[in-house]
Structure formats: C-alpha cells, structure tokens
Amino acid sequence: MDSCGFSSPRTECFPAGLRVLVVDDDPTWLKILEKMLKKCNYEGCDFGLRKKIERNIKMMIRQELIDCVCAVMSVDGETSRVMKGVQHGACDYLLKPIRMKELRNIWQHVFRKRIHEVRDFEGHESLDEMMLRGGADLLDDGFFFGGDPVPGKKRKDVDHMSDDRVGGDPSSLKKARVVWTVDLHQKFVKAVNLIGFEKVGPKKILDLMGVPWLTRENVASHLQKYRLYLSRLQKENELRTTLGGTMHSDLPPKDAAAGPGNASLQTLDTKSSKQNISVHHDDPRNCEGIAKASPTPMAETKAAEISDLAKSSTSSISFDRSFVESSDAKSEPTIQVQYSWSAGASPLQFKPEQKPQARAPPIGFKQEQKPPLRFKKEQQAPLFVAEHRFDHAPVAVHHRKDNKASDKPSPTATDPPYSKAKRGQSSKATKVESTAALFCIQPERPFTDCHTIDPIPSSIWSTKTSQSFEQNLYDEPWHINALLGTGSALASDYTSQYPPNPYLGTIDPFCFNGQELITDVSSLKFLIDPVIDEGLYIA
C-alpha cells in the first residue's frame, strides 16, 4: 500500500488499504473481529479469506509485520506473544474485549507510525496536517504510544530550557504518567495477592505484574495510594464500629487491610446489604470525545449511590460511573465508559481535627507519623478513581509547566484557562517504553438495581467456565453492568454490601465480552483452520 492511502482522514474509517493483523487463539474471536472490522468500514481488507490469511500469516511474519498489526489477545495473558508482535513491528495490540470504537481508531496507530517513518526522510508538515485533520478528535493525550520517538506535536509540550536545568538533555524528560486502568490495577492486585499483603514491595509487584513498560516507581506510587486507601478504609470501618452501630457485619479492618491480599471477603446478609441504587443519566451525547484525554469529567455524569448504606450510618460510598456512548451512537453498544469509584462522601468521615495520629495503625502498617496531608477534605476525598479511558493507558506525552503556580500567583485574569496553560511552557516529548494499549470493557447500560444478583463464585470471573452464568450475563444487561460495577462484591460470596471497589478487585471484568459480541457467537463458524494457532491475520 502506498503510505498515503488514507481515505478522508476526517472519517472514522480505516485509511484505504490499511492492513490489519489480528492475532488470536480463538477463531470465534477472529470471526467477531472480522465482523466488527467490517462494521468499521474496513472495506478492501481481506480479512475474511482463509487462504489468504494463511498466506499472509507466513508472509507477514517474514516481513516482520511491517505495517499495522493489531493483535488481539486474551486479557489475562500471553504477554510474551503480544510483546513479540510488538517487537516485530506491531503498532498496537488490543485486549479483549474489543469494542467498535477501538477498532475504529486503530488505524491511527499506523498513521502515527507512518508519519514517523516519513518524517525520517522528508518534511512532515503535510503529514502533520493530515494528522491534525484526521485525528483531531481522536489523537489527543494518550493516543500515541510511548517509546515512539514521534514528538507529540500537538501537545503543548514543555521544554525545560527555560528553567535553569540542563535544557535539552534527554534525561530531563519527564516520564509519562501512568494511567492506572482497572486492568492495570487488577494486575497489581493480583500481584499483591500473590505476594501477600505484608510482604509486598514495589519491586516484587512489578515483577509479578509483567507489564514491561511499568517502572518500579510507578508501582511504588500506586502502592502508596493503595495502602492509603486501605488504611482509610479501615479507619472508616473502625469508626463505624466505634460509633456503634451498625448491624452489618462490616468488613473487618483486617479485611480492609488485607482484603486485596487474601480476598477474604466475608459473606454478608443479603437483606442488609441490599443496595438501593439510583442512577442519573446524562445525555450520552454530551460525552463524546471520550477518546480525548478528558475522562474524569465524565464521572460526574452518572452516580449510583448506595443510599441504604448511608442511611444506616455506615460509610456511604458512592459509585460514580459514566457511560459514554461512542461517537457512532446509533446502533452499536460500543459505549465508551469511564467510571470512577470514589469512597468517601461519608457523613462520618474523619476530619483533620480528629487527630489522625490517635488512630491505630491499620493492620500491616506502621504507625503514622504525621496526619495525612491529603485528608483535609474528607467529605469528598475519593481515594481512588479507576478510569476507563479509551485512550491507552500509558500516555506518551507529558507536559509540565516551567513555573510553579507560586511563581505566578496572579496570572492575568483575562487568560483563557488553556492559553494560560500553554504559555510559558516549553515542549518536551516524553519517552515511554510502552507499546501496549489497554482497553476496557464498557457496560452498555447503567444498572439500576443489582440487589437480585446472586452470589457468584469468583472462579467464574477468571475462568468463564459457567456457561449458564455467561448466558445469563448476556441476556441480562444489568448483569453485565452490575458485574462491572460491583465486581468485588460479586466476586465474593456476598451480595454487594460494598460498592465497587477497584482495590478489592478480585475479579477481572475484562474477561467478559460485551453483549454485542457474544450474541453473535452462536452463529459463528470457524473461519480458519484451528491449526493456525496464532489466529487470524488480516492483511
């Protein structure tokens, strides 16, 4: 294909002639992907032809997968295989479940790659233009993978020349911020589980997680937050207990601290833990542009509150989630979701004046030496926000201001927020080692009630062995949503007293496929020879 065989960049279609390689062990998935690709107007792609596929497999492998490679792997693993593909030139890989939106956007990876290639030997202005036109609404923060030398041209990058540091030194580049997606976090949790909560260290976790681009510092930072969260959770429970009162067999402090470590969630009385959830909808259309790096505001669009918990003077933990429909809002259930959990909003929050140092240290923690600085506003104080971003977890470009806010206490009031932000910034692309894209499942509809959910053995979540349950899932959208939203509860053998809690995430919501995909399965036939272990290659 010629390097500029891109059809109208403004469309969401693939550029004409783009080759996509899909790798998966499961022929069913390949078929699904084929359908989805077709839906994305990937015309001209020969992804359905078995013979050709087989040929292309060999050919492309020989060519080391020069162009776009989209490897679809199971969520839980085979990282090595994915990484192999990446090493061989894959632009991207997707994790199941794949959504339409993701497919629609993968061309951008090729686009980016090509731009990079072209830039190497000729001017790139026109390509940049194309980029801007074609990806304006898609190529925002976090689109490009790190490790790619392409500087985020459109980013208000910071250049450190203006501070007296070693300007221009590549070592002065800031690291890209890691977005702790649910997926990533669950890897983290799994690692913690494996190691044991008392013995965890960033290094061990990092090793177990097997996420190549992640650094020990990343993990350490996350671990810090994690511990903070757990300790706070425990404090809440202690307070709850102290204030006496609750009829619930509350999550014991021990579990709060060690919960993620041993996943020993206790059974709760179904009646008392019944949730009364109110869901507020916003117009999904307001939420378009999810591909941009502005996920968090979406969290405000919906909120499910567990009012029973609040009433019973237990901690009222709110679960905020957002459902963002894809720009192609018509038919597909490819609703982009960002949701966030926030623990907090409790009427019984710790206030700073409550002398945090008087608290007993949480299990597994040392005595706190200082009150946590961040807990000034406990009324809100979400401790963790798990974001389902559409964009890739590791964001490639990071920007910093040169000046602290304190340097300029009174910026010109007339400054639009963003022009202000841009000013005084120098640019610096951040290098990231990642070529991984982490995508998340998106519930199609918000759940309105999940109190009827039966306890579900956690094993199901990882093994998907329960056919009936699966079926049930797909039949019942609220099931899916509930599963996503109340994963920790459902993963254990009690029914959802506690709100969705990524830190207690013992389930992997991503092992579920969306309804859209699954409903097709029954009619699917094997498209390719199962012998082709690596799956379907689309060229």
Added chain:
DNA sequence: CGTCCAATAT
C-alpha cells in the same frame, strides 16, 4: 482555585 493522583524527592 481546589482536587486528584502519579511523579518525584527525601
């Protein structure tokens, strides 16, 4: 301007 949270410093 405040909050959130990963990065960075200690």
Added chain:
DNA sequence: GATATTGGAC
C-alpha cells in the same frame, strides 16, 4: 522501600 512533597491536569 516508605513516605512526603511537587506539580500537572482537570
């Protein structure tokens, strides 16, 4: 490695 602080983004 733990924890405190910084700073970017929203």
